[in-house]
Amino acid sequence: xxxxxxxxxxxxxxxxxxxxxxxxxxxxxxxxxxxxxxxxxxxxxxxxxxxxxxxxxxxxxxxxxxxxxxxxxxx
Numbered sequence: 001x002x003x004x005x006x007x008x009x010x011x012x013x014x015x016x017x018x019x020x021x022x023x024x025x026x027x028x029x030x031x032x033x034x035x036x037x038x039x040x041x042x043x044x045x046x047x048x049x050x051x052x053x054x055x056x057x058x059x060x061x062x063x064x065x066x067x068x069x070x071x072x073x074x075x
Contacts, residue, residue, distance in 0.1 A: 007067035008037040008055055015056035033058055041065040 013028035013036045028036060037055035043065035057066060 007039075007041045007065050008057075009039045010059070010066065010068045011036045011038055015054065035059055037066060 014030070014032040015034035015036050016029035016032055018026045018028075034056040035058075037057055038053075040053070057063075
């Protein structure tokens with residue numbers, strides 16, 4: 001059964017293996033061509049909605065279930 005999320009969200013990390021050490025906000029590798037996707041979407045089952053699950057895709061690949069979130073911070 002598909003999840004109820006809107007779209008996968010792009011994040012700025014490149015996709016790659018994380019180290020085995022416990023980390024807060026781990027970053028991906030310095031080079032690569034696949035970027036991390038988070039959050040799941042209406043197109044997939046609920047498993048990708050787990051915070052530990054990461055998808056990946058090439059930024060030039062345009063599909064209807066991948067997007068981004070705009071955020072504005074006022075200091």
